[in-house]
Amino acid sequence: MSELWQLSVAEASGLLGSGEISSVELTESVLERILEVDDRLSAYITVTADVAREQARAADLRIASGNAAPLTGVPMQIKDLLCTDGVPTTCASRMLAEYVPVYDATAVARLRGQDAVLLGKGNMDEFGMGSSTENSAFFPTKNPWDTGRVSGGSSGGSAAAVAAGAASFALGTDTGGSIRQPASFCGITGLKPTYGRVSRYGLVAYASSLDQIGPMARTAADCALILQSIAGHDPMDATSLPDPVPSYYDNLNGDISGLRIGIPDEYFGDGMDPGVRAAVESAIDELAGAGADIRRVSLPTTEYALACYYIIAPSECSANLARYDGVKYGFSHQGDGDMWQAMERTRQDGFGPEVKRRIMLGAFALSSGYYDAYYRKAQQVRTLIRQDFARVFEEVDAVAAPVSPVVAFPIGERADDPLRMYLVDIYTLPVNIAGLPAMSTPCGFSDGLPVGLQLIGPHLAEGNLLNIAHAYQQRTDWHRQRPPL
Amino acid sequence: MPIDRSQVEHIAALARISLTEAEVEMFGRQLSDILDQFEVLQNLDTERVAPTAHVAGLDNVLREDEPSDSLDADQSLLNAPLRRGNFFQVRAVLDE
Numbered sequence: 398m399s400e401l402w403q404l405s406v407a408e409a410s411g412l413l414g415s416g417e418i419s420s421v422e423l424t425e426s427v428l429e430r431i432l433e434v435d436d437r438l439s440a441y442i443t444v445t446a447d448v449a450r451e452q453a454r455a456a457d458l459r460i461a462s463g464n465a466a467p468l469t470g471v472p473m474q475i476k477d478l479l480c481t482d483g484v485p486t487t488c489a490s491r492m493l494a495e496y497v498p499v500y501d502a503t504a505v506a507r508l509r510g511q512d513a514v515l516l517g518k519g520n521m522d523e524f525g526m527g528s529s530t531e532n533s534a535f536f537p538t539k540n541p542w543d544t545g546r547v548s549g550g551s552s553g554g555s556a557a558a559v560a561a562g563a564a565s566f567a568l569g570t571d572t573g574g575s576i577r578q579p580a581s582f583c584g585i586t587g588l589k590p591t592y593g594r595v596s597r598y599g600l601v602a603y604a605s606s607l608d609q610i611g612p613m614a615r616t617a618a619d620c621a622l623i624l625q626s627i628a629g630h631d632p633m634d635a636t637s638l639p640d641p642v643p644s645y646y647d648n649l650n651g652d653i654s655g656l657r658i659g660i661p662d663e664y665f666g667d668g669m670d671p672g673v674r675a676a677v678e679s680a681i682d683e684l685a686g687a688g689a690d691i692r693r694v695s696l697p698t699t700e701y702a703l704a705c706y707y708i709i710a711p712s713e714c715s716a717n718l719a720r721y722d723g724v725k726y727g728f729s730h731q732g733d734g735d736m737w738q739a740m741e742r743t744r745q746d747g748f749g750p751e752v753k754r755r756i757m758l759g760a761f762a763l764s765s766g767y768y769d770a771y772y773r774k775a776q777q778v779r780t781l782i783r784q785d786f787a788r789v790f791e792e793v794d795a796v797a798a799p800v801s802p803v804v805a806f807p808i809g810e811r812a813d814d815p816l817r818m819y820l821v822d823i824y825t826l827p828v829n830i831a832g833l834p835a836m837s838t839p840c841g842f843s844d845g846l847p848v849g850l851q852l853i854g855p856h857l858a859e860g861n862l863l864n865i866a867h868a869y870q871q872r873t874d875w876h877r878q879r880p881p882l
Numbered sequence: 883m884p885i886d887r888s889q890v891e892h893i894a895a896l897a898r899i900s901l902t903e904a905e906v907e908m909f910g911r912q913l914s915d916i917l918d919q920f921e922v923l924q925n926l927d928t929e930r931v932a933p934t935a936h937v938a939g940l941d942n943v944l945r946e947d948e949p950s951d952s953l954d955a956d957q958s959l960l961n962a963p964l965r966r967g968n969f970f971q972v973r974a975v976l977d978e
Contacts, residue, residue: 416966447972476974497960497961499957499960560976632945638940702921704923705923724963724972725961725970726962726963729964731963732904734976735973736972737898743899744898744900745900745901745902748899753899753905754913756897757893757894757897757913759899760896761885761889764896774931775923776930777933777934778931780934781928781931783937813913815916816915816916831911831937856938860902
């Protein structure tokens with residue numbers, strides 16, 4: 398008999414609802430799994446075992462009373478960039494190492510409202526800035542498929558935990574690929590929703606026009622169940638969209654016959670790992686076999702996305718992170734000096750190198766004399782990138798491409814070369830720039846490491862993307878492969 | 883475009899971050915390399931392109947101006963590094 402920690406969210410939800418298992422049993426099984434594997438993975442910054450046990454008991458009472466919601470009693474990890482009331486939220490930064498929020502992020506509150514069980518907080522690149530989780534101020538998260546390699550980032554702790562069975566699902570965040578790329582590297586399914594689909598209230602801000610919260614789980618069906626639980630308008634986030642939230646899970650039918658799927662030439666360029674190319678191409682064949690109408694399309698502005706992103710995101714970062722002044726909350730330099738010196742020392746000691754690099758890059762791009770050449774130019778290019786996608790989505794219903802040109806790389810390999818690290822995300826950045834929804838689903842292996850297929854849709858096409866991924870997962874078993882831990 | 887040491891120091895001052903000698907050297911080199919990559923944007927003619935303000939086209943999101951509860955003083959000050967009474971304690975802002 399398989400262990401309870403191996404259950405998908407949908408399976409667990411069914412067994413909990415029918416009374417075949419209890420949330421206490423399921424939660425204990427996952428907590429034991431965390432003890433078993435997390436000293437090798439470092440996927441968690443904080444484990445909230447006591448909170449989890451208490452919530453599991455409450456969930457069992459709710460199920461017994463007949464008022465269960467789909468995620469009632471299901472144990473989850475939350476990326477440590479999302480505020481959790483009374484539970485430390487460090488953002489993997491020395492700056493917030495001791496910060497304890499007094500409120501929940503809206504997405505977290507909605508899951509707590511269903512009595513989902515909080516296992517703890519996921520490791521990540523500091524403030525979400527990175528592609529490998531090596532920028533965590535505490536420790537890197539290792540890849541469950543090969544612990545000498547990175548888990549991807551920035552939501553690496555979430556991806557590793559879900560892949561290893563150390564959480565039934567997780568909430569991650571994606572500013573330039575931070576859900577999709579670690580999902581790809583660890584062999585799980587992740588969804589970055591349309592900008593505004595999920596409230597950002599309580600998501601510690603990195604780049605506000607790009608950030609989105611989304612589900613990370615082992616199947617597309619699980620992502621559907623989680624997304625419909627967290628999506629929807631929130632008066633606390635003026636950028637959240639008013640559109641009604643469909644029942645993504647009930648709408649899954651696995652039928653993609655006649656659906657037009659575009660393959661952009663620009664996403665299969667030089668520098669791509671041949672194993673990644675082979676896996677993605679065979680996944681596209683599989684989609685064709687399921688009846689999809691595969692067409693070649695062109696997104697010529699793709700080559701400008703990296704520069705566009707690394708102007709816009711750091712600019713917003715430099716503005717957002719100006720709040721860390723050592724006065725209201727967070728780390729505070731207490732040595733000698735006047736107010737300005739104390740602030741400058743607080744920021745010197747509180748931020749890690751990548752965060753400082755992006756703050757400085759942004760401060761430069763926004764500074765007098767350079768604003769037009771960099772920030773304004775990037776926002777104009779952003780318009781061109783959006784127009785590119787809009788034109789393609791007149792011809793096709795979705796786009797299929799690799800998530801990353803590479804698979805999980807050895808820890809330390811790219812850590813000293815920021816530009817080389819940034820290139821890992823060239824196929825995920827354009828999606829955030831255009832505010833589109835996109836997914837990653839496992840589609841094979843290269844040298845024993847998972848490869849992810851990326852599916853990109855027009856605004857609010859999450860339902861379509863989930864159904865394509867679901868259809869693919871019904872025909873293949875890549876998403877069922879588990880790391881040997 | 884090369885970023886020299888005085889520019890690094892200027893940017894660090896704008897960002898209110900003090901840097902070590904090693905960081906000034908490292909950031910100067912890395913920022914120069916990154917800015918070189920940005921040159922590619924000059925290949926695109928954006929003369930008549932409006933900058934993006936919001937990807938989903940939302941604008942002027944308003945609500946009724948109704949009073950409601952917010953965090954109380956203890957909650958607001960819970961994470962304050964230094965507190966005096968119901969205030970955040972800060973260093974002197976004005977010269978004597």
